Amino acid sequence: MCTACEDLVDPKEIKLDEIIAKYQNEKGPLIPILQEAQEVYGYLPAHVLKHISKATRIPLSRIYGVVTFYAQFRLTPVGRNLINVCMGTACHVRGGAKVLETLEKELKIKDGATTEDGRFTLEIVACIGACGLAPVISINNEVHGRLLPEKIAGILAKYE
Numbered sequence: 001m002c003t004a005c006e007d008l009v010d011p012k013e014i015k016l017d018e019i020i021a022k023y024q025n026e027k028g029p030l031i032p033i034l035q036e037a038q039e040v041y042g043y044l045p046a047h048v049l050k051h052i053s054k055a056t057r058i059p060l061s062r063i064y065g066v067v068t069f070y071a072q073f074r075l076t077p078v079g080r081n082l083i084n085v086c087m088g089t090a091c092h093v094r095g096g097a098k099v100l101e102t103l104e105k106e107l108k109i110k111d112g113a114t115t116e117d118g119r120f121t122l123e124i125v126a127c128i129g130a131c132g133l134a135p136v137i138s139i140n141n142e143v144h145g146r147l148l149p150e151k152i153a154g155i156l157a158k159y160e
């Protein structure tokens with residue numbers, strides 16, 4: 001554990017140190033460390049990135065460079081329900097843009113954001129493998145297909 005983080009006793013912090021120790025002597029440890037840290041925290045909080053930087057001696061600026069380059073990494077927490085809006089070709093052709101626009105209006109957020117109450121996070125994704133049901137969204141991995149914009153409010157109401 002780094003000297004600046006001696007007061008950390010949170011089980012997540014202990015797990016983080018285990019992850020860092022596991023990869024530290026490997027080549028290119030940063031991405032697997034970040035991936036596993038994100039699994040532990042659900043996203044990559046600033047204090048976690050600082051801790052990784054100190055423990056691995058990788059400059060914080062480089063870590064932020066990697067985190068912001070790859071779409072898989074998140075710097076903000078995910079809402080209780082994660083909505084993936086498919087913008088693959090089939091969904092796009094069959095009205096995916098209208099579905100997205102309706103979700104954005106309904107939730108008052110854009111792609112990548114979380115509602116103020118933490119209830120929903122909205123994310124655009126590529127094909128989720130249910131093209132026959134296009135246009136498609138998934139909420140917490142539950143697929144909703146052949147979506148019509150007017151059905152969206154009713155679907156959202158089922159998620160607390």
Ligand code: FES
Pocket residue numbers: 086087088089090091092126127128129130131132134136
């Ligand atoms: S393009 Fe949307 S599920 Fe394949």
